[in-house]
Amino acid sequence: xxxxxxxxxxxxxxxxxxxxxxxxxxxxxxxxxxxxxxxxxxxxxxxxxxxxxxxxxxxxxxxxxxxxxxxxxxxxxxxxxxxxxxxxxxxxxxxxxxxxxxxxxxxxxxxxxxxxxxxxxxxxxxxxxxxxxxxxxxxxxxxxxxxxxxxxxxxxxxxxxxxxxxxxxxxxxxxxxxxxxxxxxxxxxxxxxxxxxxxxxxxxxxxxxxxxxxxxxxxxxxxxxxxxxxxxxxxxxxxxxxxxxxxxxxxxxxxxxxxxxxxxxxxxxxxxxxxxxxxxxxxxxxxxxxxxxxxxxxxxxxxxxxxxxxxxxxxxxxxxxxxxxxxxxxxxxxxxxxxxxxxxxxxxxxxxxxxxxxxxxxxxxxxxxxxxxxxxxxxxxxxxxxxxxxxxxxxxxxxxxxxxxxxxxxxxxxxxxxxxxxxxxxxxxxxxxxxxxxxxxxxxxxxxxxx
Numbered sequence: 001x002x003x004x005x006x007x008x009x010x011x012x013x014x015x016x017x018x019x020x021x022x023x024x025x026x027x028x029x030x031x032x033x034x035x036x037x038x039x040x041x042x043x044x045x046x047x048x049x050x051x052x053x054x055x056x057x058x059x060x061x062x063x064x065x066x067x068x069x070x071x072x073x074x075x076x077x078x079x080x081x082x083x084x085x086x087x088x089x090x091x092x093x094x095x096x097x098x099x100x101x102x103x104x105x106x107x108x109x110x111x112x113x114x115x116x117x118x119x120x121x122x123x124x125x126x127x128x129x130x131x132x133x134x135x136x137x138x139x140x141x142x143x144x145x146x147x148x149x150x151x152x153x154x155x156x157x158x159x160x161x162x163x164x165x166x167x168x169x170x171x172x173x174x175x176x177x178x179x180x181x182x183x184x185x186x187x188x189x190x191x192x193x194x195x196x197x198x199x200x201x202x203x204x205x206x207x208x209x210x211x212x213x214x215x216x217x218x219x220x221x222x223x224x225x226x227x228x229x230x231x232x233x234x235x236x237x238x239x240x241x242x243x244x245x246x247x248x249x250x251x252x253x254x255x256x257x258x259x260x261x262x263x264x265x266x267x268x269x270x271x272x273x274x275x276x277x278x279x280x281x282x283x284x285x286x287x288x289x290x291x292x293x294x295x296x297x298x299x300x301x302x303x304x305x306x307x308x309x310x311x312x313x314x315x316x317x318x319x320x321x322x323x324x325x326x327x328x329x330x331x332x333x334x335x336x337x338x339x340x341x342x343x344x345x346x347x348x349x350x351x352x353x354x355x356x357x358x359x360x361x362x363x364x365x366x367x368x369x370x371x372x373x374x375x376x377x378x379x380x381x382x383x384x385x386x387x388x389x390x391x392x393x394x395x396x397x398x399x400x401x402x403x404x405x406x407x408x409x410x411x412x413x414x415x416x417x418x419x420x421x422x423x424x425x426x427x428x429x430x431x432x433x434x435x436x437x438x439x440x441x442x443x444x445x446x447x448x449x450x451x
Contacts, residue, residue, distance in 0.1 A: 018086030076118025123432030225273030
């Protein structure tokens with residue numbers, strides 16, 4: 001951990017020409033650098049305008065700089081932020097000069113990692129920083145902000161505190177081997193474990209929603225060849241993303257585009273038409289359709305209003321639950337017999353013309369309505385956990401279930417305490433109450449440099 005005694009520097013804004021670029025510095029030499037570069041004593045939290053002079057006295061740029069005295073800074077250390085003109089050459093010269101003055105180049109995520117190590121934020125909040133940077137919808141942004149403000153940490157603290165009380169009650173009897181938990185204490189411990197298990201299950205229920213927020217709602221467009229799937233994709237995306245042709249089977253592979261509708265982000269996937277007599281290449285595309293459908297959140301089932309309603313393979317129809325499907329009756333601008341509107345009668349149904357755009361507003365509203373139902377109902381402190389959180393919660397759940405079994409069997413207090421300690425360790429990994437340097441390094445390596 002000695003590298004955290006260094007003073008680090010990095011460009012915090014994207015590389016490229018812009019109005020302003022920001023260079024960040026954090027570590028024990030930050031105050032000295034203010035004096036060396038700008039010739040004045042550091043005044044905390046006061047933005048100052050000055051010339052930035054390199055070690056040879058050459059003016060590199062006129063800048064705004066702000067010194068933050070620890071612990072009242074993002075990292076909890078003395079820090080310096082320098083805003084310069086957004087010429088990549090200028091920003092690079094500033095960083096090179098800082099390195100020549102004894103700074104070290106920051107590693108990816110090292111500023112946020114230092115904030116965690118200094119106790120400014122917990123580990124769940126550190127992960128929320130990354131979620132905030134990559135949020136692609138209003139819901140994702142709201143969830144990231146809520147987690148950044150400690151919503152998940154508060155819930156974890158409540159579960160850990162209750163588990164600690166249960167463990168303390170059990171461990172009180174370990175030093176007295178002739179004594180065992182009396183029935184009344186076992187009942188209290190049983191209730192406390194059950195409470196923690198309920199809280200764990202409640203958080204685990206948000207796992208899929210967290211994945212949807214971070215990556216978008218996987219919405220697969222399904223239908224027969226020439227039903228208008230690609231035309232529908234182009235309409236929703238707002239550009240000619242997929243090739244449209246009167247010839248059936250134009251789409252041989254899937255095409256994916258991301259759009260925002262209301263507060264939600266959707267990953268629209270146009271798939272190969274389900275031709276009952278496909279050619280060799282077309283058959284490969286249909287195989288991909290089945291693979292993608294198995295992982296879908298929603299389906300847009302496109303039916304041709306001028307043709308009979310098709311029969312879908314059981315591998316697909318088994319996935320078509322009403323809360324995941326919108327039946328899109330396409331080509332309503334053309335004369336012909338309407339499709340069977342009783343297809344999946346309990347699912348939402350929208351009539352459209354992908355060619356003219358008629359009914360597209362209704363389809364967008366239906367998609368938003370379907371997506372609104374994905375959010376778990378957890379009140380104002382709702383969170384959406386990630387895969388790492390889910391893994392730790394499942395570990396804790398296993399230990400808690402084992403503890404319940406030992407209670408039922410009147411097992412020795414030592415065995416019960418071992419399970420409770422395992423559950424505590426697993427829950428502690430979520431907020432960062434563990435000393436696991438390898439895990440922390442791996443997690444923060446996914447951050448960008450300068451953050």
